[in-house]
Amino acid sequence: MRNANRRLTLKSRPTGLAGPEHFAEEVVPISAPADGEMLLETLYLSIDPAMRVWISENPGYVPRVEIGEVMRAGGIARVIESRTEGFAPGDLVQARVGWQSHPTLPGAEVQKLDLALGSPLHWIGLLGMTGVTAYFGMREIGAIRPGETVLVSGAAGGVGQVAGQIGRIEACRVVGIAGGAEKCTFLTQELGFDAAIDYKAEADLAAAIARACPNGIDVFYDNVGGATLDAALANLRMGARVVICGRISQTASEALYGVRNLGLLIGKRARIQGFVVFDYHDRYAEARHWLAMQHKAGRIQQRLHVIDDLARAPEGLGMLFRGENTGKLVVRVAE
């Protein structure tokens, strides 16, 4: 449709999981770019668990999305009209485009893709926020060293896949935790994880981790939190590092899990640390360069799970919390 911006705005705040009922679809006229702005056509949207946090009453470290506001989202877009120096129609860019087909954004908030590093799909996956998060989480917070044992939860997801492969590249023994046999086979057969634990098939996750990591865990890269964190804490080695990247089991949950095993950190002289990828903004180029080189050398890959149509973005957000995504979840809006 010409001169039409399709967009999804926040209609109501969810309790529990978010779904299509919490968003409203609208078609509004395209906003013509002013000096210093550009009109974009959205191609791909990244769907991230953090989005569920952004639409809650008190998101914490980021401002919440207000009712009636376009849903916030990062994505890849094509420049349609530019009134920003250095950008021309046809350029491929990344930006916080939001859940809309034709955003008009200030040029200062838009970054041109370096296609020498990877394709637009690489830029939303491996070279996007998920890959960069895994890079800094594993190397800076986890401080992984060759020969160490690394356990990754949410291992078949966007961040987890990359975190585990970084561990393998750095000569660590890597064990992944994921839901279901297919995801576990993917980790060991396609991504080179040393072992995988299907947490849905284990009555006692701590015991399953002990079997897979008989000498204990040096680094636990946690995307899940709750009972998974407790089970990992029970298996730490002396001097272990616990990287709190995410806590998806708790994000949309109304009954929060009280972690019981924190006391074990004392005797193990272990460290537990959370982090936010945005703090490494000045070093994103370093991470992307390293990830692109590893990809070109055939040492790292990322499976995407692509669903079509902007209207399905809310459904995609729910999929993350039901474990229905088999890789980094992306909505294709146009091509």
Ligand SMILES: NC(=O)c1ccc[n+]([C@@H]2O[C@H](COP(=O)([O-])OP(=O)(O)OC[C@H]3O[C@@H](n4cnc5c(N)ncnc54)[C@H](OP(=O)(O)O)[C@@H]3O)[C@@H](O)[C@H]2O)c1
């Ligand atoms: N700290 C940061 O700066 C930062 C930046 C980006 C992302 N993150 C965090 O990184 C984590 C992964 O994000 P992502 O974008 O890569 O998502 P993702 O892992 O691709 O998708 C979420 C996965 O979480 C698992 N999951 C959902 N509910 C669960 C539950 N109750 N218990 C156990 N597993 C559950 C599901 O896998 P299974 O089928 O295996 O259950 C699902 O596929 C999230 O916690 C996110 O918030 C943090």
